[in-house]
Amino acid sequence: MTAGNEFNRGFDFRAAIYIKYAQAVPLAYTIDRDLCIGCGLCEKVCLAEAIRYDDEPRRTELEAGAVILALGNDVFNPGNLDVYKYAEFPNVVTSMEFERILSATGPYLGHVHRPSDLKEPEKIAWLQCIGSRDMNQCDNPYCSSVCCMYATKEAVIAKEHSEHPLDTAIFFMDMRTYGKDFEKYYNRAREEVGVRYVRSRIHSIEEDPDTNDLILRYADESGNIQVEKFDMVILSVGLETPKELKELAKRLDIDLDKDHFVETATFTPVETSRKGVYVCGTFLEPKDIPYSVMEASGAACGAEEILSDARGTLVKEKSYPEEKDVSSEEPRVGVFVCNCGINIGGIVDVPAVTEYVRTLPAVVYAEHNLFTCSQDTQEKITEVIKQEGLNRVVVASCSPRTHEPMFQETLKDAGLNQYLFEMANIRNQCSWVHFKEGEKATEKAKDLVRMAVARARLIQSLPQPTISVDHKALVVGGGVSGMAAALGLADQGFHTYLVEQANELGGNALKLVSTWRGEKIADGVEEMVRQVEDHPLIDVYKGSNIKEATGFVGNFETTVSQNGTDVTLKHGAVIVAVGAEEYKPSEYLYGEDDRVLTHLDLDSAVASKEERITKAKTAVFIQCVGSREPERPYCSKLCCTHTIHSALELKEMNPEMDIYILYRDIRTYGQREELYREARSRGVIFIRYDLEQKPDVKKNGDGISVAVKDPILGRDIEIKPGLVVLACAIVPRDNTPLAQMYKLALNEEGFFMEAHAKLRPVESATEGIFLAGMAHYPKPIDESIAQAKATASRASVVLSKDELTIEGVISHVNEILCRGCGKCEDACPFGAIAVAEREEGRRAAYVEGALCKGCGACSVACPTGAAGLRHFMDSQVLAMVEAGLGG
Amino acid sequence: MSAEYEPTIIAFCCNWCAYGAADLAGVSRMQYPPNIRVIRLMCSGRVDPNFILKAFQLGADGVLVSG
Numbered sequence: 001m002t003a004g005n006e007f008n009r010g011f012d013f014r015a016a017i018y019i020k021y022a023q024a025v026p027l028a029y030t031i032d033r034d035l036c037i038g039c040g041l042c043e044k045v046c047l048a049e050a051i052r053y054d055d056e057p058r059r060t061e062l063e064a065g066a067v068i069l070a071l072g073n074d075v076f077n078p079g080n081l082d083v084y085k086y087a088e089f090p091n092v093v094t095s096m097e098f099e100r101i102l103s104a105t106g107p108y109l110g111h112v113h114r115p116s117d118l119k120e121p122e123k124i125a126w127l128q129c130i131g132s133r134d135m136n137q138c139d140n141p142y143c144s145s146v147c148c149m150y151a152t153k154e155a156v157i158a159k160e161h162s163e164h165p166l167d168t169a170i171f172f173m174d175m176r177t178y179g180k181d182f183e184k185y186y187n188r189a190r191e192e193v194g195v196r197y198v199r200s201r202i203h204s205i206e207e208d209p210d211t212n213d214l215i216l217r218y219a220d221e222s223g224n225i226q227v228e229k230f231d232m233v234i235l236s237v238g239l240e241t242p243k244e245l246k247e248l249a250k251r252l253d254i255d256l257d258k259d260h261f262v263e264t265a266t267f268t269p270v271e272t273s274r275k276g277v278y279v280c281g282t283f284l285e286p287k288d289i290p291y292s293v294m295e296a297s298g299a300a301c302g303a304e305e306i307l308s309d310a311r312g313t314l315v316k317e318k319s320y321p322e323e324k325d326v327s328s329e330e331p332r333v334g335v336f337v338c339n340c341g342i343n344i345g346g347i348v349d350v351p352a353v354t355e356y357v358r359t360l361p362a363v364v365y366a367e368h369n370l371f372t373c374s375q376d377t378q379e380k381i382t383e384v385i386k387q388e389g390l391n392r393v394v395v396a397s398c399s400p401r402t403h404e405p406m407f408q409e410t411l412k413d414a415g416l417n418q419y420l421f422e423m424a425n426i427r428n429q430c431s432w433v434h435f436k437e438g439e440k441a442t443e444k445a446k447d448l449v450r451m452a453v454a455r456a457r458l459i460q461s462l463p464q465p466t467i468s469v470d471h472k473a474l475v476v477g478g479g480v481s482g483m484a485a486a487l488g489l490a491d492q493g494f495h496t497y498l499v500e501q502a503n504e505l506g507g508n509a510l511k512l513v514s515t516w517r518g519e520k521i522a523d524g525v526e527e528m529v530r531q532v533e534d535h536p537l538i539d540v541y542k543g544s545n546i547k548e549a550t551g552f553v554g555n556f557e558t559t560v561s562q563n564g565t566d567v568t569l570k571h572g573a574v575i576v577a578v579g580a581e582e583y584k585p586s587e588y589l590y591g592e593d594d595r596v597l598t599h600l601d602l603d604s605a606v607a608s609k610e611e612r613i614t615k616a617k618t619a620v621f622i623q624c625v626g627s628r629e630p631e632r633p634y635c636s637k638l639c640c641t642h643t644i645h646s647a648l649e650l651k652e653m654n655p656e657m658d659i660y661i662l663y664r665d666i667r668t669y670g671q672r673e674e675l676y677r678e679a680r681s682r683g684v685i686f687i688r689y690d691l692e693q694k695p696d697v698k699k700n701g702d703g704i705s706v707a708v709k710d711p712i713l714g715r716d717i718e719i720k721p722g723l724v725v726l727a728c729a730i731v732p733r734d735n736t737p738l739a740q741m742y743k744l745a746l747n748e749e750g751f752f753m754e755a756h757a758k759l760r761p762v763e764s765a766t767e768g769i770f771l772a773g774m775a776h777y778p779k780p781i782d783e784s785i786a787q788a789k790a791t792a793s794r795a796s797v798v799l800s801k802d803e804l805t806i807e808g809v810i811s812h813v814n815e816i817l818c819r820g821c822g823k824c825e826d827a828c829p830f831g832a833i834a835v836a837e838r839e840e841g842r843r844a845a846y847v848e849g850a851l852c853k854g855c856g857a858c859s860v861a862c863p864t865g866a867a868g869l870r871h872f873m874d875s876q877v878l879a880m881v882e883a884g885l886g887g
Numbered sequence: 888m889s890a891e892y893e894p895t896i897i898a899f900c901c902n903w904c905a906y907g908a909a910d911l912a913g914v915s916r917m918q919y920p921p922n923i924r925v926i927r928l929m930c931s932g933r934v935d936p937n938f939i940l941k942a943f944q945l946g947a948d949g950v951l952v953s954g
Contacts, residue, residue, distance in 0.1 A: 022914045105915050399910045428913030440921040856933030872933055878941055884924035885945040
């Protein structure tokens with residue numbers, strides 16, 4: 001029985017019993033009851049007896065103290081839009097469909113084909129904002145935030161996958177690459193990869209009925225109609241809340257806003273209208289992966305705050321038998337070869353491999369199993385270890401990446417050190433990839449097991465010492481992010497030190513008037529300051545600086561200098577929330593004329609209702625001042641929203657004021673788009689300029705004149721404003737000293753670098769140190785608070801433990817061989833190995849086990865063989881090389 | 888060189904990327920010749936030049952370091 005494969009968007013087929021996609025967790029089959037004919041044969045043929053065919057859905061009630069909604073969203077269905085002919089023309093596909101086309105596990109195995117005739121396209125067009133920023137054809141006024149980046153990525157990858165030169169063109173209104181390192185990716189796509197970007201409005205798509213090619217008609221920026229032919233058109237569809245989620249929100253009694261996203265507020269960005277219910281991800285607003293992951297941890301922090309009393313109360317501790325000392329024993333290797341049902345056994349001759357294994361030196365036991373990973377086999381392995389006196393175990397089955405921890409548990413249950421275990425990957429890297437060559441696969445399987453046994457004979461028990469954890473935290477920076485992090489930690493019950501260099505808390509937020517939603521920032525900040533100052537678990541150090549820092553995860557020591565007095569604080573985690581600052585430009589008459597202001601200047605002038613603001617008849621805002629320039633190639637993210645919000649405020653004060661916004665792309669992402677629409681409807685005039693032709697601001701007698709070329713009219717225009725507001729870049733502070741003290745990395749622009757842009761967006765590469773707010777990248781208050789709460793949650797993973805277990809696979813130094821040259825220290829990316837005076841007059845390297853990640857770079861750098869990586873010693877690796885080559 | 892010639896290749900793969908990629912190739916049932924022997928390391932930074940020389944000395948026709 002077959003049905004359209006939903007995961008591949010119907011481009012290929014799947015059976016009635018299927019795995020949804022290759023990376024599914026758990027990687028388990030499911031039965032499609034609608035497609036199933038009900039024969040029940042599957043239950044009878046399943047060798048593992050894993051199928052209960054007559055199983056029924058069950059209702060389970062859970063008691064929970066908090067709920068986190070991470071429900072995601074749906075992509076917009078363009079089927080009802082007349083212009084794009086999605087339903088009619090086979091070569092018009094959505095961006096989600098094209099994702100599958102590009103994927104190695106997709107319908108065309110990653111080769112770029114078009115659906116109508118499987119021809120490799122030579123020209124592909126992407127159309128942006130389909131189902132986003134659109135009140136006419138659909139009801140989604142917001143920007144979906146992610147499409148500009150994914151279209152760029154798809155174009156770059158399509159070019160990489162294509163065997164011949166592929167022309168890619170992205171038809172867009174504003175290019176919104178506002179996230180960390182996004183602008184650089186956009187620049188690379190445009191300048192190096194050759195993706196074309198066409199600022200345009202789409203008029204229509206027609207199809208050549210003979211070839212299924214598509215004829216795109218569009219208006220370019222100056223309004224002229226252009227016609228171009230493409231092999232394929234990709235619709236960059238936006239995100240929207242599906243009907244089921246709207247209904248679910250109603251059942252859960254959660255308020256949604258007018259765009260059907262969960263209603264939240266700037267200072268409580270992950271809290272829903274119902275107490276105890278938190279939200280994260282695109283159900284809250286369309287957003288990308290890094291920010292979704294931040295919000296997820298932020299929502300977890302919310303739950304941890306209200307459940308802190310219950311932390312650990314449901315934990316069950318597992319106990320193991322005492323570990324046997326095998327160090328003086330000859331190796332006795334037991335090998336378990338897995339059939340994995342028919343996954344291995346159907347291709348590789350498993351009994352022959354098992355027979356062969358018995359001939360290998362040191363192997364005292366070998367057997368094969370239907371499923372070596374099954375529960376009963378684990379019990380069997382435990383028994384065999386005891387009966388046969390095994391002191392090394394080899395499992396020949398699937399990947400250690402998925403199954404090694406489970407088998408290591410079995411060894412621990414049998415009283416063996418978990419590192420006396422080795423795997424041979426004869427499924428993922430043998431039977432599955434050579435399924436047409438059973439004999440050769442069998443020979444390879446024998447080789448792989450021989451290599452594993454050769455290594456197993458040499459591996460040793462490894463210690464896993466524990467270190468104690470100081471449960472206190474240090475937050476560096478007392479702005480909105482630092483305060484949110486401190487509150488998140490303290491509300492979870494962790495004593496927190498908050499260090500701020502200024503004499504008052506609040507940071508940049510003290511200089512801002514209101515959020516784009518209109519909330520008064522002063523109110524929110526004052527409330528935060530009050531909570532921080534009153535919190536019994538927060539010690540605030542104002543007017544203070546970090547002077548010195550030592551230590552590692554769980555055990556940091558930081559010296560804080562306050563008014564010339566030093567105090568040393570001990571803590572288990574660090575949150576860096578030092579913020580950023582506004583760029584002070586040297587162009588556009590800034591500093592020469594007091595009618596030229598930055599955003600922060602404007603906010604304070606508006607707050608005090610200065611006459612130069614209220615009396616101005618004409619205002620000009622200039623965007624991207626210092627941002628998106630060669631020396632600062634990033635978007636400062638905040639400025640478009642701040643400018644438009646300010647423009648509306650000025651209009652509110654003086655409806656007669658003429659306001660011009662000179663911009664490169666308007667980046668009011670997400671629901672901020674609403675401001676842009678409102679500004680246009682209120683008569684704010686938007687004029688686009690290019691980096692090559694920046695506006696010219698000059699003194700003109702007593703007045704100021706601004707000249708800019710209008711790309712729609714195609715001619716220069718001159719404005720004589722009473723007010724010029726510069727949307728200046730957000731630049732990092734001088735972060736180098738702090739980065740050096742805590743061994744943190746900075747990116748090229750000087751912002752702190754996260755461990756992984758998408759998956760670990762708030763962790764630094766140094767364990768136990770986390771990043772929040774604008775120290776990481778420019779971002780608005782709501783995102784800063786969500787990120788700060790995320791750091792509080794991630795830090796609690798460390799702080800809530802009494803001790804940390806150090807990995808066994810780490811480097812160690814033989815001090816007799818070490819001559820203290822320091823090459824290991826230079827090679828270590830984690831600051832885990834350092835040369836120090838170990839005894840009077842003798843310097844040697846020393847490994848801080850808590851920091852070592854086991855990469856082994858030090859052991860390669862060491863000229864004397866003193867530094868070595870446990871479990872991957874030269875002899876252990878070379879034994880595999882030798883065995884792999886027939887030895 | 889005869890048409891029968893099949894080189895023996897030793898591959899040193901980083902656990903976190905290349906080794907995972909080799910696993911994914913299996914999940915995706917991508918087929919490739921069976922004359923490669925993968926040695927898993929925790930990082931390609933662990934690959935000592937000696938490992939490569941030793942492999943050639945013992946008869947490897949090619950060595951792949953992937954990470």
